[in-house]
Amino acid sequence: MDSSIDAVWQQIMAWLRIHTPVTAATIRPPAPAEQIKATRNALGMQLPRDLLWWWGLMDGVDDEHDYRTAFAVPGGYMPLTVARVRDEWARLSRYPDDDCCRPGGHHQRAAGDATFGYCSALIPICRGLDGAVLAVDLRTGANHGRIMNWMAQAGAHSIPWVNITAMLTDTAQRLDRYHPAPETPPRPGSPVIGDDGSLIWS
Template sequence: MDHGIDPAWERIATWLRVHSPVTAATLRPPAPAEEVRATQNALGQPLPAELLRWWSLMDGVDDDRDYRTALTLSSGHMPLSVARVREEWADLGRFPDEDCCRPGGHHLRSAGDVTFGYCTALIPFCRSIDGGVLAVDLRPGPKRGWVMDWFAQQGTHPSDWATIGAMLTDTAQRLDRYPGPETPPRPGHPAIRDDGALIWS
């Protein structure tokens, strides 16, 4: 089951090829199976089907090399490559949230709960230029799998989307409403920069 990942991603990729080839060129091909296995082994727990399905369609962008022209979702975050997800998780998890994380992979707070520090059950899959991340919340609870927004100065909060599928569908819908270069974009809508890259107003 793709949870809407396939149609939403196809709409996004098609839009980019037509309106922003510069940004379309930053998308990496499907993630290598060995990188997915290495990341899943490093994280030590099964990853959500939505995330695995998205990686089967693309392997993020090079967020260091391509950050000026790379795809950003409507939130301003760039999708990370599978290898970068592993690196980002290891880096952020060096100092686990003492109010949540416990030995053996246990957590005091439930999925969707606000935290200040970084919880090791949050799997970062997108990053913004200012260091914020979007992460899938794998803590137990009815909101397991929700997309959370984390920033060092603000901690972890629920994002605008309950799932990765909802996030991609929202981005696709905003792109579908692109009025063209002659019309000034409204806040939260796509625009094309002078160099041909997709940006969000």
């Protein structure tokens, strides 16, 4: 797994440096080990190895400063810094979903199941400008580690990415299929280079 994360992230970064250097510049260096440790301690859950490995390659983007040009995965979700992950988790899980969350870190629903409120076993990893977040689902079950989309008005729903590795692999593959053709409208979910030279997802 580690080598596949390394390879796919190198593929993404190589594409960004060639096609959208302004977006490549928004990706922060690897997360400091002490920040990763602080976040793991704050969450109190065993985090997926591919997530920890990804944090060892980058520490998200400064989405509050560079949000117009910041790197995002398909759908327009910007990776959070490791410090922001624990802050967002603390904020969102302050009022856990009564239909799922139980004392002692137990949950009524399995990984991948929809929730209306915020389940405290969802670890936010990316956020959109509309307030939605992508989160890794750490509830037990066959879908443990699946990426969930959560929004205050709609709750949490599973999306096709089964884990971090799948999310990054899909991102790299979409970038690899990029072909500038101004006369042809881009397909939904395809990469587009904006007038400012930044990466945009159609």
